[in-house]
Amino acid sequence: MPLFYIFNHGRLLVQHTGDSYNIYSGMECPAFIQCCEPHLFEQTPHTACYVCYTEEEHLPDGYEWVDLRATYYQLPSHIYRQAGKAAEILYFNTHHRYCGICGGSMEWHTPISKRCADCGEEVWPQLSTAIIVLVQRGDEALLVKAKSFRRDFYGLVAGFVETGESLEECVRREVREETGLEITDIRYFGSQPWPYPMGLMVGFHANYVSGDITLADGELREAAFFTRDNLPTIPEKLSMARMLIDDWVGESRS
Ligand SMILES: [Zn+2]
Incomplete structure (x- = not known):
């Protein structure tokens, strides 16, 4: 059916x-x-x-x-x-109601693409790729509170991949820009479609190298290292942030 x-x-x-x-x-x-x-x-x-x-x-x-x-x-x-x-x-x-090339009407061409009725330009859905990273320092993890969070909890450093940038470069840049810290040993964890509205979240683990936390670019309200037995409120189960934290804590996702 x-x-x-x-x-x-x-x-x-x-x-x-x-x-x-x-x-x-x-x-x-x-x-x-x-x-x-x-x-x-x-x-x-x-x-x-x-x-x-x-x-x-x-x-x-x-x-x-x-x-x-x-x-x-x-x-x-x-x-x-x-x-x-x-x-x-x-x-x-x-x-995508109108063509970006000639302004003509876009019509469905395949189940997941549209084509311009005038010039034939075909377009597919474009995802916004974002990274999210759990930075470890010894037995602690870096958790942050972003100004954009809708509820009061600590999450992880995250941000959109910029044009011309690799995922690893993005991870390094976001951590540096948001917290002033340098990291190494960036390891892929997993990815998740994030349809809010049109994203792909790519999760990583990384290790702290140097620096003191400074909230430089104004995106964060707070940032600190926490041990497993002293965690603040963390994100809900559906998020990649929570999967990374759960993985770090050693719990399996329910
Ligand atoms: Zn067109």
């Missing part, structure tokens, strides 16, 4: 039966959704996956709008991941 990832202002339509949550599946968009133009963004041997957008607020019993980030805790993990892809496809669609 086809799956429908239906969004409304950054929220995803979820269906619940008892404690079990899932997204809508059916032969077409549900009748209570108006003005919806489903786009087929993924076709597997098992199912077809559609994404669409609606302004509809009212939902029947058994359905609700849930912030995409919060669905991490409710939906099966593969559905959460696919919902992230659907959100990115939707973002791509709304941000």
Whole structure:
């Protein structure tokens, strides 16, 4: 049965039966959704996956709008991941209505690309790549509080990769710019799609070499080294920051 990832202002339509949550599946968009133009963004041997957008607020019993980030805790993990892809496809669609070369109309060409109806220019979704790094000094880790954090917790040094830069160069630069510290032994940890709105997070471990913490570029509110038995409030489970910290602490992710 086809799956429908239906969004409304950054929220995803979820269906619940008892404690079990899932997204809508059916032969077409549900009748209570108006003005919806489903786009087929993924076709597997098992199912077809559609994404669409609606302004509809009212939902029947058994359905609700849930912030995409919060669905991490409710939906099966593969559905959460696919919902992230659907959100990115939707973002791509709304941000590429017109051709950047000639101003013509962009139309879907493949499930994940659009093409200009006039000049033929084809575009694909572009990810913003960001690094995130856990810096170790002996048995301590560098945790930081960024001014941009929405809640009160400590995370890790992170930042967007700049054009012309390697991931390792970005890691070194971000740590230096944000904290004034020099690091070495940068080790790849893992990566994670980050559909808020359109990112790829790449996680690293690294070791401290020298320097005293100075919050130079104004992005951080606080930064300090913490031991495992003296951790402050840390990020929630869905984030790469938390996976790096959990890995360091030696706990497996639940
Ligand atoms: Zn064009």
